Amino acid sequence: MNQQIAIEAKNIGVSFKVDGGQVEAVKDVSFTLHKGQTIALVGESGSGKSVTARAIMKLLSKRASVSDNTEILYGGKNMARLSDKEMRGLRGNRLTMIFQEPMSSLNPVYTIGKQLAEILRIHQKISKADAFKRAVDLLKEVQIPDPEARVRQYPHQLSGGQRQRVMIAMALANKPDVLIADEPTTALDVTVQAEILNLIKVLKEKNGMAVILITHDLTVVRQFADHVYVMQHGLVRESGPTEQLFTNPQHPYTKRLLGSEPKGHANAMDVSKETVLEGRNVRVTYTLRKGGAFRGTNYNLHAVDGLSLILKRGETLGLVGESGSGKTTFGQALMRLNKLTEGEVDFLGHRIDTLDRLGMKPFRQRMQIVFQDPFSSLNPRMSVRQIIEEGLIVNGIGKTRAERLERVKQALRDSGLPDTILARFPHEFSGGQRQRLAIARAVALEPEFILLDEPTSALDLSVQAQIIELLRKLQRDKGLSYLFISHDLKVVRALCHRVIVMQNGKIVEEGPVADVLERPQTDYTKRLVRAAFEIAT
């Protein structure tokens, strides 16, 4: 390895002004980045890894202040002391950064080519035509097909993965020494994720830059980083070469982080049990409009195209696919939260697809849903007690207030929360605790079936493991059936008995989890499995 040092950071400290004082977001973080090396800052949300990256780029908000003994040495200069003007010369030129959200980091009113050319012309003295030619080359370099046409397109004409490629092209435009990638693939589908990370790796080796990779995903770290810094609560808990850290972790936090990868298997179940939910040839069609207001034509989009499934008591059925595959639409259609265009749904032996809202009411209590985002699924104006009690009141469960209160408390205890938080509001809880609240709301009604719509994908890894454990426990104790929607095959392996793989509204493959994940039959499933468990190909 080339031993030239690209960046040497010592004692990075950042604090934020808050009500009644200061919060130290990052304390004494030091690291060394060699040329041609990839280091990873790993940690859960709130660990200060993004703040550290922003401190290097001097992109912190006004409320933040960098401590006096911070030293970030780059090319013999302490970047923490550079003026804004000097920093502008470095940013986007010698040091570049790519962000998590490729949807919002490109300006929608300019073409791709124009945005690339702008970056080039800010830092280099080249003509417009040359900059444009160079932009095409850059797009070729990041492996965007048909770059000559793409360069004239607007960001909305590109997919998420392609936009992230454009972001990388922008970052590489001036052949930087250091690339900071802040969760570059979190917003992307798994198969795209692998492609993007490989691209960064290839380009790193070609241009000899140094990469700071910020992520919470340990599989990514293991595949792509040379050196790892584990962060928690603004401190570096442990650092070391990747293999050494993964095989022999020292700090208890690192051990816990490594141990919280989803593992274990679904509860053993008796396959001969009765059917809880059955869907036959379910089809959900949206009518969309193509063309102008006067000469446009309507066409049908089949979001869910004639799918069937059977869910038995005590079973967990995984519904897997990339974004846009129709898995959420399918799940919600089975629960009658979406309109069915065609098909039949049986729930506990009753046909429910023909029922109106009033007719559905007796069944609502017995089928519940847990959403992906625990921040939008709890009404901010209601207390914990009101949130969980609502279903009880609506369905007339519990005769007296005291009886209902006891059931609310029981639901909280079942979900691993203390029963003393009744008067609190959702904003006082962390993401994992909120997801527990959402689960408590569902189990308070003592349902027989719960639709779990990506309940773990907005959560940190260690919290994710706890929620999976909780879901397994609830299933054991109460004999629940789950329809588990996810794009994360690791979680699916840990929780599901059977799995259905979906693509573009159709079922691609289905079967027991072990069969499908270990011996995938179709190309699409193979790709998904490879992306989830191997990443590097």
Add this chain to the structure above:
Amino acid sequence: MSTHEGEADDARISTVSTTSQTYGALVWRRLRKSIPGMVGLVLVTLLLVFALFANFFSPMNPNAATTSFAPPDKISFFSKDGFTLWPVAYPVTEGAELDPITFQPLMGPDMDNPRPLALFAKGWEYKFLGLIPTNRHFIGVSDGTPLHLLGTDKLGRDILSRGIVGSRISLMIALVSIALITVIGTLTGIMSGYLGGKFDLWFQRFVEIILAFPQLPLYLALTTLIPVTAPSYIFLSFVIAVIVGLGWAQLSREVRAKTMSMARVDYVRAAMAVGASDNRIITRHILPNVMSHVIVSITLGIPTIILLESFLGYLGFAVKPPLISWGLMLQDAGTFSVIGSYPWILSPVGFVLLAVFAFNALGDGLRDAIDPY
């Protein structure tokens, strides 16, 4: 919650506050930090207190006539004996000398006639809060002679007193109209946004027609429909009805948009999943979350109506004498020669400005504070 191995306490965050913060407390905490918001809050409170105890705060009977177009009294800390701790008022009177060009008598403070100001001075008779007869006033002259801090109008009535008493009508029109606008606008907005479909389609076209209506000609046409001899309460309620009739549409539009986005939020879907009725979803989930937006549009809507009243009043359409409102007072300032000779006649503009600024500042502060999550 169980602690896990390696989970050290996060020492960066202070955990002093263990009690839960209610919504009100959170909004208050953020509003307190906004300087314009707090200034607005103080001014609005003062304005409401002044309007409520208008008779107590006005030094003169707003309908009693004295000298017409008397200029404001001179208030000074100096008397013939030198500096005094308590200010005295000198009435401005015509002196013996004449202006050498216009031959009008020169006006000036009557320095021989100091009248010490007093708090809680005796003045004209009124009923405190409409119940207790009294003649005490917040400020006055100790011997009970007239005090015109902002001068008098063409009929010799005290402008300050009329401004304070007039705030009642002006604010009353604004508050009643905005209350009705809020109720109608929010209800129709939520209904239209939540029900959607055909009802929404046609209702929104109706809203568009109202929004597109040329307002001023409509006001003028409608107000001329009422006979001049009609009692003043009919006139007032008519003005309010017209303001509300044209004003609810905008709020309804905004609430509809907010409701539509709210109806797609996960917690509303979760409520549907437990089988909650439309009624419950609207009152427990959508309404409380739309209210923050409505409160802000209330505080920003009040100044609009105060301005509307003042300009309708100026044109002589809003309020008829003997009721007093700021707009009506401005009617006196309609001609250039009057403004030139008696500039204090414009002071109602100050009242309007102050009220508009106060509510705008409060609304501004609230807008930032009202969504604390």
